[in-house]
Amino acid sequence: DAEITQSPRHKITETGRQVTLACHQTWNHNNMFWYRQDLGHGLRLIHYSYGVHDTNKGEVSDGYSVSRSNTEDLPLTLESAASSQTSVYFCASSETGNSPLHFGNGTRLTVT
Amino acid sequence: ELKVEQNPLFLSMQEGKNYTIYCNYSTTSDRLYWYRQDPGKSLESLFVLLSNGAVKQEGRLMASLDTKARLSTLHITAAVHDLSATYFCAVNNAGNMLTFGGGTRLMVKP
Numbered sequence: 001d002a003e004i005t006q007s008p009r010h011k012i013t014e015t016g017r018q019v020t021l022a023c024h025q026t027w028n029h030n031n032m033f034w035y036r037q038d039l040g041h042g043l044r045l046i047h048y049s050y051g052v053h054d055t056n057k058g059e060v061s062d063g064y065s066v067s068r069s070n071t072e073d074l075p076l077t078l079e080s081a082a083s084s085q086t087s088v089y090f091c092a093s094s095e096t097g098n099s100p101l102h103f104g105n106g107t108r109l110t111v112t
Numbered sequence: 113e114l115k116v117e118q119n120p121l122f123l124s125m126q127e128g129k130n131y132t133i134y135c136n137y138s139t140t141s142d143r144l145y146w147y148r149q150d151p152g153k154s155l156e157s158l159f160v161l162l163s164n165g166a167v168k169q170e171g172r173l174m175a176s177l178d179t180k181a182r183l184s185t186l187h188i189t190a191a192v193h194d195l196s197a198t199y200f201c202a203v204n205n206a207g208n209m210l211t212f213g214g215g216t217r218l219m220v221k222p
Contacts, residue, residue, distance in 0.1 A: 033209075033210075035212075040214065041214065042116075042212040042213055042214040042215050043155075043200070043202075045209060045210075058209070059211075090154065090155070092155075098160060098162055099160070100145050100147075100157035100160050101145075101147075101155075101157070101202075101210065102157075103154040103155045103156075104154060105153070105154045106154055
């Protein structure tokens with residue numbers, strides 16, 4: 001079955017370190033998204049991509065970057081981790097059009 | 113800027129009762145989605161509403177969309193404990209981006 005996999009599931013890092021969260025999907029979807037989930041804020045869009053070599057900033061993109069070198073992967077990099085980036089991060093993908101998002105299981109990131 | 117508001121934020125209800133969750137959004141959109149999230153888990157798609165007047169039903173849940181009022185409702189009929197979860201609505205923004213509401217945490221008590 002097709003799926004979307006995030007790794008690691010849990011990560012603890014120190015302030016100032018660079019961190020990369022992985023997202024891999026086997027749906028062959030062109031659209032991929034990164035969201036962060038925080039209490040009181042729901043899910044907020046960080047970055048998104050509509051295809052290989054395409055990346056776009058979302059609502060809360062400062063301090064984050066993504067790259068899309070193939071259809072399957074959209075890694076999320078925190079250039080210099082800050083305590084404000086402690087959150088649960090969800091990757092999602094969708095077909096073009098009206099289809100809903102398929103979400104990964106999330107990565108819980110703690111920045112100390 | 114598209115804003116999506118859900119209410120209530122928290123709902124505690126008895127099994128067997130009916131209730132409605134509301135999702136209001138601030139700008140015109142042609143698509144609205146409902147998702148369910150169990151504690152510590154990912155989000156699962158429940159409904160996709162694509163036009164004014166659209167109504168979708170699955171078991172004890174029914175979702176509707178009124179694009180003129182910029183309002184969607186998620187109605188729960190005869191609630192059971194298994195429906196306890198957090199429910200999110202999400203509205204299509206430019207392109208294929210979704211803006212999510214803050215979520216409604218539903219607790220169904222025996």
